Amino acid sequence: MPLLERSAWYDIARDTNWTPKYVEVDELFPPDQSDPYGIPVAEWETFDEPYKVSYREYVSVQREKDAGAYSVKAALARSSYYEDADPAYLSMLKLHYGAIALSEYAACQSDARMTRFSKAPGMRNMATFGMLDELRHGQIQLYFPHQLVSLDRQFDWAHQAHHSKNWAAIAGRHALDDVMMTRDAVTTSVMLNFAFETGLTNIQMIGLSADAANMGDFTFSNLITSIQSDEARHAQIGTPVLEIMVRNGRKAEAQQAVDIAFWRIHRIFAILTGIPMDYWIPLEKRDRSFKEYMTEFVGEQFERQLLDLGLERPWYWDIFLEDVETHHHCQAAATWAWRNTLWWNPTGNVGPRERAWLEEKYPGWNDTFGMYWDVMIENIRAGHPEKSEAVGMPAMCNMCQIPISNKGGTVWQARAYQLEYEGRLYSFCSTVCKWIFELEPSRYKTFNTIADRMYNGEISPNTPESILQYMGSGVISQGGRDAHDLAWVRAYDEPGATPRLVAGS
């Protein structure tokens, strides 16, 4: 029996709105959960998702995708790829799975909110599939690292990091809670589906796949591009939402939601993606620099889409472009110096050859970030590797929960942006994080950074050991050390291979 074409029945099947008789509309769709902007239901009923899918199609297409990912994994499981892999590459996987796997469940809850509270039938329909997508992503990204726990216990963090008090997990949760977990269905969609999933997930899920394939890890590169094909569909929930908001005089609110979420997620993703791309992937296997990927996927692709929908570039676009060349370099040095606080083993991997590459991709690197590394390298070469490890707690940003830092060296730009509010002094990494706080102080003011928790006695006693224990290091599994046991520093023993010579000054 021939089936009807989807287009013949889709609109009717999707039209699930009704007129409530027993409750008021505001009881069915409380504005603070549903739509605080007061856009009429008739407007929401015009929501027409551009990327359509029926349940029958969803099941058959996703089954094919997942079968593909699992069969690649099964076929390659008999190789000794992970046993033989570069330990710094394994760190990229540990960071990815620890940061992403359980965050997918958080995204699932966000989609569930849209499924229940959106007034737009089409949005509820698409968010149902989005919810299923995120559940599948959580499951598959727990299953894949699970096989690696017996190889390396740090892979246990895939299942643990999200619920731990590790500083990086706190930073991730703070951003995700702000963007995905604590907003109404409409704002969540703009922040999650558009700013996050349309704007930034491509960097990790497509950009990094090229590096993974160059490393020979087809299991991972195939997995993440498969996941991204789901994102590419459900991210489209955001497009009609933005169109309806702009048409109903809510452009300013939509723009603000984009501006908040884009910055918050960028600050996390630059660490997640930028450091592995520019530091951990061996030089000869690097496809392009983080900045080049950001230019392709954000500076060009996302920017065109943003402007096409009638929005503007975020007001801080110039600051953002500067941050793309700064933030992850600062954090590469800082996280490496504080490596025992991590759930992965970072490599320094800034030998003379790598520095030449960094200088080419980021002109001025040697005279700024390079000078942080000079000190650490000199200490190691002088026989004092312990001096390359930071002790104590850095100043943390009261918004992004990431150590406050900026360019050092000859153009010293490291400073905190401070604000006194209700008698408490808050410090921020940037004017953008400060701006987000000032938009809604009551939302953020009571949160304590991990440094605050040390000073207010929550972490007690105030010793390096108890801080690590608080963060789960040595409890869930061991905290980080240099992935190559500092072997990369030996490259400086070659004649003429001094950092300053490479800097050309």
Next chain:
Amino acid sequence: MTETTTRSSLRAGPLLRGGEISVVAVDAIAEDNPGKEIHVDDHRTYVRVEAEGGLVIRRATMERLLGRPFAMQELEVNLTGYSGQIDTHDEYMRWYFIKH
């Protein structure tokens, strides 16, 4: 349509993952967009296919090139992303910009 900000370009099109369907899809796109200058940028795990103003791919073309029935939504398996806006239909999929 007036614009307040100038865009860097108006290229739109799919990002395809590796596999047979993607290879055929690139051929189909070439057939379905006569006269367009199509940019195919191969990054090993994904191929960026774009043209100024956008691209379309048709089910009929995919069926002929594959030599078998093809449902347009099957392309989702290989469609890891895209630039521009998307429009999905039983008979075609297209990538475009609202504002030209």
